[in-house]
Amino acid sequence: MTVLLEVSDLIKTFGTGEAETRVLRGLSLVLEAGEMAALLGPSGSGKSTLLTILGTLMKPTSGRYAMLGTDLVAADDTELTEFRNRHIGFVFQFHNLLPDFTALENVVFPTAVREGRETAAARARGRELLTRMGLAERIDFPSANLSGGQKQRVAVARALMNRPELVLADEPTGNLDRASAMQVMDLIAEINRDEGTTFLISTHDEKIAGLCRRKIVVGDGLVTG
């Protein structure tokens, strides 16, 4: 197996003095390329904080983080933005789609903004992904008119646009009914299997976690299982 990322001795504190909260307390974790892992743990245990650090959206207070051989603690903001755009996709509980944009426009828009233009290749990739997500009939629908499950599948397609090695999903099914949640998870599993994309999925739902090959449990700022 190839190591995709490794964090070690991660500490993250918020606030100072009496208000200081130590959220991560020396957490270490290795993710292999191609894993599909659930991130579990009680509310407040630090799951979102860890995902935000792994997504390079926030630096740890101390500790090491390397992905694909790049030291992401030493990297500056420009390097981090570039790295994130190329290698990491995000799916959140609230999909954050632009309601007046169609499904396809939502999927292609972030790439178009980054590249300064919308290319035919990007549109083709967007169509292919939406079709894989079972949304071929909804490609040109305004996203406001899609169901919650459909919107979340658009969000998964958007996260995959740039063929990231890693997708971080923070409670991606938290807002969905059971059937829609299972459908989103099935599609994630299919992408994981077919394209080798690594997924780390935080969830409170044991059934959702059960669909992942590995469970990582966080408790009190450390990996406990």
Ligand SMILES: Nc1ncnc2c1ncn2[C@@H]1O[C@H](COP(=O)(O)OP(=O)(O)OP(=O)(O)O)[C@@H](O)[C@H]1O
């Ligand atoms: N920016 C911040 N400033 C201060 N405290 C914060 C900040 N972000 C998170 N925290 C605190 O860190 C702790 C962990 O939060 P985090 O959101 O990582 O937990 P979680 O495991 O994702 O919880 P949940 O399952 O409820 O989403 C909480 O006590 C939270 O209040």
